[in-house]
Amino acid sequence: MTPITTPCDLNHRSLARFPVSKTIALSQRLLFRRAFRTPRVRLLFKDIEHLLRLAAVMLIALVAFVVLRAAVVPKSFGQYGHYRGDAIAELAARPVAHAGHEVCEGCHTDVVDQKKLGRHAGLHCEVCHGPQARHADDPASVKPLLPDTTVICARCHEANSAKPHSFPQVASADHSGGLSCNTCHQPHRPKIEDRGKPATGAKK
Amino acid sequence: MDITRRRLLVLLPAAAVAWEFVRAGTPESAPNYKTSEHWWGMLIDITECIGCGSCVRACAQENDVPDGYYRTWIERYHVTDYAIERPQVESPNGGKEGFPMNEDSSGKNFFVPKLCNHCADSPCTQVCPVGATFVSPDGVVLVDKNYCLGCRYCVQACPYGCRFINPKTNTADKCSLCYHRITKGLTTACAEVCPTGARQLADLKNPKDPIHEYLRTHSVQILKPHMATGAKVFYNGMDGSVR
Structure with missing residues (x-):
């Protein structure tokens, strides 16, 4: 040992x-x-x-x-707080679906001229036509579908007691009896008396 | 080219202006968006809302919100004269396809659009165990879906019920105030398609934003003020029964 x-x-x-x-x-x-x-x-x-x-x-x-x-x-x-700073840039990088009315108005000046004379002047294009950023990026190949007026118009103008009373409303069954709205109304300038009037020079 | 003193005096301010444009960049390629210069919120005018559901549809299309889940939705309140404390609230499919005619048109009926309140002192971001949800430097409550565990703490913590678990990603999801749009100088999808202008994006740090004049001249409220969340979605014309 x-x-x-x-x-x-x-x-x-x-x-x-x-x-x-x-x-x-x-x-x-x-x-x-x-x-x-x-x-x-x-x-x-x-x-x-x-x-x-x-x-x-x-x-x-x-x-x-x-x-x-x-x-x-x-x-x-x-970087900015208790989170990943890069997340902000990642979220901001998402592509847009709605182009925004300024982009639409850049090309469709004829519709703008019509619209600004009627009561739909304040309405932006994508309210009825849906998201059109893809059409704006590539107008030649991506063509937007025309919305169905019986559906689109009723969403806003179908009578409902919860809507503000000053807002124009109709009960479509009594008002048109199933006819589509654009039979009488032109959606860009909906007042019937205005229909067919020239866009420029007409008084409101 | 020989530079005389006169020519130099003309050239210098022109060059300074040109340099400013170079620094600012073109809006498309370099948004030049500074998070420190904005503090986003939203203004909702209940007296203008017609419950058409355009905002709900636009939000779903803009942000790929799955069916049955809502980043924004519309509630219809029915307040009878004798039960002001107990309003009947309904929101069929989040108000996406509008609302059917009320059977009972007595009392008060009105629409209340709801969305994330983008609280300055938000309860939801405080409970996140991993830092996946946060208030951005420009005041928008965002979710980092690449970092979220899907533990649902924030869904429980939100007093306004604005969060949900996205079934596709299995992470928390909520209104981002269209962060990808507002950082590009656009308005949110819901405000873009609101036919009556009931929704307005508001930049509280921009002194030229009409929100300041509006807040001065209207009696504007927020939801659940007693919870001190610092909510930045302002409601005009809100009934006392709205929760």
Whole structure:
């Protein structure tokens, strides 16, 4: 049996056989040479090998945490607050479906001239015609469908006691008897007396 | 070309103006949108709403909202003279296809369009455990669907019932105030198609926005003010029975 010569040899491990124990013992001898002179301190650091092993494990865990966190948390997180800053740009990048009336009015000037004289002057095009951004991007190949006036007009003008009383409403069954609205009304300029009048020069 | 002093004096201001245009960019390619310069909200005039459902349809088409789910919807209130505290509220299919004629036209009947209130102190963003929903620097409550876990905390937290779980993505979904439109200088899809102008997008940081004059001259309310959510959807002509 080998005699106990160093503090780390409690478990009867030979320093020569365990390279880890050997390096730890070596470093501890270098580091604590002065401290080890007093017997009491020597007793305190008797099992220093265990503490150093524990410290090594914790250090590895800390490094793993820092590396993992850097890999998992998105770069822009916390740019403006507790969220991913890039999310704002991603949401803003979504393509639009409704082109907006300014785009429509850029080409369809004849309809604008008609519309601004009647009571539908304030109505934007996509209220009735639906989303037309694809048509605006490619007017030649994407053609919008004409809306069905019996459905479209009734949505706004069908009588309902919850609608504001000043809003023009009809009970379509009594009013037209199933005829489509554009038989008599021109949707862009709905007043019947105005029908057929020239768009320009006409008085409101 | 030799530059005389006179010519230089003419050229310098011209170059300065040109440089300003270069910095601003063209509206299409570089929107030059600064989040710090806006604080978005919405104005809803109940006295103008006709319940046509254009906003609900436009919202669904603009934002790919699945059928049966609503980022915005319209409620019809029926308040009888003797039960002001208990209004009858209905919203068939979110008001998407309009409303059938009321059987009982007595009392008060009116439409209330609803959407996310884009609260400045929003209860929904405070409960998100991962930071997937947030109030953007320009005051819009947004959902980062790539980061959302779908835990539904925010759906429960919203006092206005404005959130839902999108069945396609299985993440929280809600009105984004058409963030992809307002950052391009357009108005929201619902405000674009509102035939009576009952919905108006409002920029509270823009001193030229008509909202300021409107708030001064009208008695405007918000929903559930006692919850101190800092709601930024303002209702004009709102009845006391509206919840």
